[in-house]
Amino acid sequence: MYKHLFFDLDHTLWDFEKNSKESLADLYQAFSLHNWNLSELSAFQQEFSVVNRRYWSLLESNQITHEELRRSRFRDTLVNLGVEADETLGLQLNEAFLELLPQKSHLIEGAIEILDFLAPHYELHIISNGWQDVQARKINSSKIGHYFKEVITNERAEARKPDKRIFDYAIQVANARLSESIMIGDNFDADIMGAINAQMDSVFYNPDSFVAMQKPTFEIKKLIELKEIL
Structure with missing residues (x-):
C-alpha cells in the first residue's frame, strides 16, 4: 500500500x-x-x-x-x-x-534495525521542523544519511509541521502520491495532526503512552513495531 x-x-x-x-x-x-x-x-x-x-x-x-x-x-x-x-x-x-x-550520534532504540528492514522496500524521507544545517549535521554524525532520499525542513518548505504546506511540499519533491505515503513521528500535534491536516496516513511513535483526542492510522511504542505495519 x-x-x-x-x-x-x-x-x-x-x-x-x-x-x-x-x-x-x-x-x-x-x-x-x-x-x-x-x-x-x-x-x-x-x-x-x-x-x-x-x-x-x-x-x-x-x-x-x-x-x-x-x-x-x-x-x-x-x-x-x-x-x-x-x-x-x-x-x-x-x-x-x-x-x-x-x-552527537545517539539514535532511538531500534532505529538502525528498522531502517535496514525498510530501506530495500520503500523510499525513505525526513520531514523536520529543525534548522537545515543542524539537521544535516545530526544525520551525518549518526551515519543515517544514506537511508533517505529527501530531507525536508521548514526552511526548504517555508512552512513547519503541522502546517499542511510542508506535507504538500514533501509529497511534491519526493515525487510521491498522498495515498502511497505515511508520516511516522513522536509529536502528536506536529507530526500526527499535521499528517491528518494533509490527509496523509500516520504512525504515532508513542513510547510515553500519550492519550490523544484523535486517532492516528497506527500507534506504536517501539520503532521495531513498524515491522508489523509495513
Missing part, C-alpha cells in the same frame, strides 16, 4: 534527549556553570528540557519565531534556576549548544 515513508528526526530516530544531555554536560564544563550557583548539572539538564519543549510547542503553533527560541531558551533556563542571565549569555550558550549537539 505504501511506497514513501516520511520520518520525523528528533525524538523519533535521533535521540534528542540523550544527545542534549551530553551537550549540556559539555556546556556546563566549558562555561563553568558550577560557579554561577548552578551546583547540579542534572537540574540544568532537566530545566532546559522543560523550557526547550515549551518553546518548541510555541514555535509549532506559530506563537514565536525561530529567532525568539534561539534567543530565549537558555536565558529562561538559567533565570528559572536563580541565575542572573541576560540575553547575551543566553545566545552564547545557544550557539555553543548548536555547535555541540549535531556532533
